[in-house]
Amino acid sequence: MIALEAAGLGKRYRDTWALREVFLSVPQGRVVALVGPNGAGKSTLMRVAVGLSRPTTGRLRVFGEEPYGETLERVAYVAQDKPLYDEFTVGEMIRVGERLNPRFDAKGATRRLNDLNVPGRARVHTLSGGQRAQVAITLAVAKRADLIVLDEPLASLDPLARHEVMEGLMMAVADTGMTVLLSSHVIAELEEVCDHLVLLSRGRVQVAGDIEEILQGHRLLVGPAGTVPGGSYEVIGEHRTERQTSLLARLSDPVHDPRWTARELSLQDVVLGYMRSPDVTHYPPPVLAERGDVA
Amino acid sequence: MSWLAFRQHRGRMIGMGLIFVLWGGLCGMELYAPVLSGMSAMVFAYIPLVFGVFLGAPIVSREYERGTHQFAWTQSVSRSQWFLWQVVVALSLALATTAYISTLVGFVTPEFTLEVDSVMYPLTGSVPYAWAVFAVATGLLWSAITRRTTVAMAAAFFGVAASQFIAEGMRNRSEAVSHWTAADIWILQSVEAGILVAIAGVMGLAAWWLTARRDPA
Amino acid sequence: MIDFTLDRKSGTATYAQLIQQVEHALRLGLLMPGDQLPTAKQVVGRLAINPNTVLRAYRELEARGLVEALPGLGTFVRRSLVAPHDPELEASLGEWVATAREAGLGDDDMRSLLEFALSGHRREIA
Numbered sequence: 223m224i225a226l227e228a229a230g231l232g233k234r235y236r237d238t239w240a241l242r243e244v245f246l247s248v249p250q251g252r253v254v255a256l257v258g259p260n261g262a263g264k265s266t267l268m269r270v271a272v273g274l275s276r277p278t279t280g281r282l283r284v285f286g287e288e289p290y291g292e293t294l295e296r297v298a299y300v301a302q303d304k305p306l307y308d309e310f311t312v313g314e315m316i317r318v319g320e321r322l323n324p325r326f327d328a329k330g331a332t333r334r335l336n337d338l339n340v341p342g343r344a345r346v347h348t349l350s351g352g353q354r355a356q357v358a359i360t361l362a363v364a365k366r367a368d369l370i371v372l373d374e375p376l377a378s379l380d381p382l383a384r385h386e387v388m389e390g391l392m393m394a395v396a397d398t399g400m401t402v403l404l405s406s407h408v409i410a411e412l413e414e415v416c417d418h419l420v421l422l423s424r425g426r427v428q429v430a431g432d433i434e435e436i437l438q439g440h441r442l443l444v445g446p447a448g449t450v451p452g453g454s455y456e457v458i459g460e461h462r463t464e465r466q467t468s469l470l471a472r473l474s475d476p477v478h479d480p481r482w483t484a485r486e487l488s489l490q491d492v493v494l495g496y497m498r499s500p501d502v503t504h505y506p507p508p509v510l511a512e513r514g515d516v517a
Numbered sequence: 518m519s520w521l522a523f524r525q526h527r528g529r530m531i532g533m534g535l536i537f538v539l540w541g542g543l544c545g546m547e548l549y550a551p552v553l554s555g556m557s558a559m560v561f562a563y564i565p566l567v568f569g570v571f572l573g574a575p576i577v578s579r580e581y582e583r584g585t586h587q588f589a590w591t592q593s594v595s596r597s598q599w600f601l602w603q604v605v606v607a608l609s610l611a612l613a614t615t616a617y618i619s620t621l622v623g624f625v626t627p628e629f630t631l632e633v634d635s636v637m638y639p640l641t642g643s644v645p646y647a648w649a650v651f652a653v654a655t656g657l658l659w660s661a662i663t664r665r666t667t668v669a670m671a672a673a674f675f676g677v678a679a680s681q682f683i684a685e686g687m688r689n690r691s692e693a694v695s696h697w698t699a700a701d702i703w704i705l706q707s708v709e710a711g712i713l714v715a716i717a718g719v720m721g722l723a724a725w726w727l728t729a730r731r732d733p734a
Numbered sequence: 735m736i737d738f739t740l741d742r743k744s745g746t747a748t749y750a751q752l753i754q755q756v757e758h759a760l761r762l763g764l765l766m767p768g769d770q771l772p773t774a775k776q777v778v779g780r781l782a783i784n785p786n787t788v789l790r791a792y793r794e795l796e797a798r799g800l801v802e803a804l805p806g807l808g809t810f811v812r813r814s815l816v817a818p819h820d821p822e823l824e825a826s827l828g829e830w831v832a833t834a835r836e837a838g839l840g841d842d843d844m845r846s847l848l849e850f851a852l853s854g855h856r857r858e859i860a
Contacts, residue, residue, distance in 0.1 A: 415783055488745045
């Protein structure tokens, strides 16, 4: 089952394209890191995915349906600034969630916020940034959606709050197997929680796929300067000194060249490499994505 | 959904409660001091302005300004349904206040003959309700267009005031032609109310379209 | 029961770190056959990592025959990795260390030599 699928998706604001020809196919149950430099279109993609914005071209489907009407039951969203009703109490916010969502787990939300020491009687505007984020994310989790979309959930949180937010989210994933779409411009925060990557650059998908496959397919090739390793690979980035050449490469086959060593890369290395070369794209063409649907 | 709309209107309900008390006091004073007779009826002309500014104008723009539309519109309820409930609650408040005041004023005002230029004209029949609906719709439309509460409030204030002025001119003109009597003035009132409600309906639809169909940017 | 930790700067994949820690505990005898590994949820609650990562590490350990997943009960250790005590081998390594130190090698030099030997690479001297 495909949780999120985009085909030829484009979104234009006045005369600038925030998204262009986006093709995506995210299988159900993945925890997806949506990364890219500021202004790459991450927030726009998320807003289209939760039905707040409508595509200018192409289409986007959530579990096979457009994200409007009844499909909204299956999608939860927390915007970057964690909007809540400031004049409400935390308890009243839970009540809103309960009234507006048929599958809402009010007991679970109350328990979770109690555990986090967020009192139900507190008014939302008196909460700290971390508590506010906890309330917003707890409400989204309690909706028991099949896809939860979080725009920069960790921005402006201290390390403890980050840990607590992620822990709560991952516990929910362990319980329900829901699909998670998380955006961040700091890839390091997502490395341990995500198993799928979507890297956006200038409104297009530059890399998308399961992180493990991406890591398997990329190596840092280090060898003497002035030589080129044999084999079939594509160079994403390179760094040369007088004696040594380092190539960030996507390999089709292992490189067998005794003078060159192939080192494994961290996700951050791969992402940074692509971000430095925004013109290189590595994404299966739409045909492959479509074929993935059937499987 | 209704719970959220009512909860969000709590402050405005208190505001309308104050108007209830104020008018109660005003009418009470009229009963004991006949010099003041007719005052509560005269001040009524400002009530639609209050509806437009405080009930209509905040409906959509307050959400945009605080970003809460991103919360409200991503729950399991369609944007249209959300919009409908906000409007229903605002309209109910406006209509309840109107009913209260027109009843109260009718009660304290001595016998009178209904004429086009009498202070009781805007307070009798369907006319006060039509103005309440029209004022809320004006505020709502400006709210949906501008997405800024203060701007929408100012626009609603001037919009409703200008409409009142125009309506008065048209009433006087029809009076010059037809010479409405107390027996048939209800026809004029029905026409006025019908026009107001029709315009309000169009404005409400436009506001709905702008809210539910346009990207919240 | 063992407690997992995460070295976020190591660059080693999270699931690989979990496997390493279980194997390490098996080698040191901290985990013995029959012992239970923490459930995925317990690990997630502590480390805030993706539950699939834990499940993956456990599957890999199971494939290596080290643990066994009993549905509804948990994951249990099947086999210990405590290395058999070999005095001869230890003595020859001790001798080698002494010789290397005489030759002027420091601890780090020896470690990198051992690393090279383990990875099967021959040192190329330009």
